[in-house]
Amino acid sequence: MKMKVNVQVIKTLRDSRCYSQEQLxxxxxxxxxxxxxxxxxxxxxxxxxxxxxxxxxxxxxxxLALDHSxxxxxxxxxxxxxEHIQTPATKTDSETASAQAPQEQAAAKxxxxxxxxxxxxxxxxxxxxxxxxxxxxxxxxxxxxxETMSLLKNLVSLALLSSVGLLAYKGYKEGIFK
Numbered sequence: 226m227k228m229k230v231n232v233q234v235i236k237t238l239r240d241s242r243c244y245s246q247e248q249l250x251x252x253x254x255x256x257x258x259x260x261x262x263x264x265x266x267x268x269x270x271x272x273x274x275x276x277x278x279x280x281x282x283x284x285x286x287x288x289l290a291l292d293h294s295x296x297x298x299x300x301x302x303x304x305x306x307x308e309h310i311q312t313p314a315t316k317t318d319s320e321t322a323s324a325q326a327p328q329e330q331a332a333a334k335x336x337x338x339x340x341x342x343x344x345x346x347x348x349x350x351x352x353x354x355x356x357x358x359x360x361x362x363x364x365x366x367x368x369x370x371x372e373t374m375s376l377l378k379n380l381v382s383l384a385l386l387s388s389v390g391l392l393a394y395k396g397y398k399e400g401i402f403k
Contacts, residue, residue, distance in 0.1 A: 226270065226271065227268045227269065227270060228268065228269060228270070228271060228274060228289065228290075229267055229268055229289070229290035230263060230267055230268065230269050230274060230288050230289060230290055231267075231287075231288060231289065231290045232263070232264050232265075232267045234287055234288055235263070235264060235277060235281070235288060236264060238281045238283065239281070242281070242400075246260045246261055246264065247260075249277065249280055249281075252280040253273075253276040253277050253279065253280035254276055254280075255273060255276055255277070259273060260277075263277070267290065269288075274288050274289070339396075339401045342392060342395075342396045342401050345392055346389055346392050346393075349385065349388045349389060349392065350385065350389065353381055353384060353385040353388070356381040356384075357378065357381055360374055360377045360378055360381065361374070361378075
């Protein structure tokens, strides 16, 4: 079943996050051609809408076109679609204010996450530092030979670099370190 989507919302959100169509396709798990078709025709399946909404970190409701027309194919009914996506009612001022509160929390979220990432990096570096200390202490105490010390030192170095690199990459992808 296909549903009309608000193409302008998708394009605006994609552009505001500096995502190309290819990046949106990758993040949503859709093909590039599917994203291009959705933006060109303004029609998408419920699963595609859910995928794009998840990639853009918004509710599915925000992607639906204002007229909410549903084109039904096969034996599916419009009632089945309404189970998955409820049409929003007219919002009062208090509902609008409460709807804006999560958006403000989402805007504040990267700041809190930045501290989490920095603490995670600090813990990874500290744990690897203790690993280095243990290796060099064992070497100087004569409990391991030079070849074993070199091997262990290289393994801990690789673990440190890959852990910090992975944390930095994840933080970059989530917009934490921009």
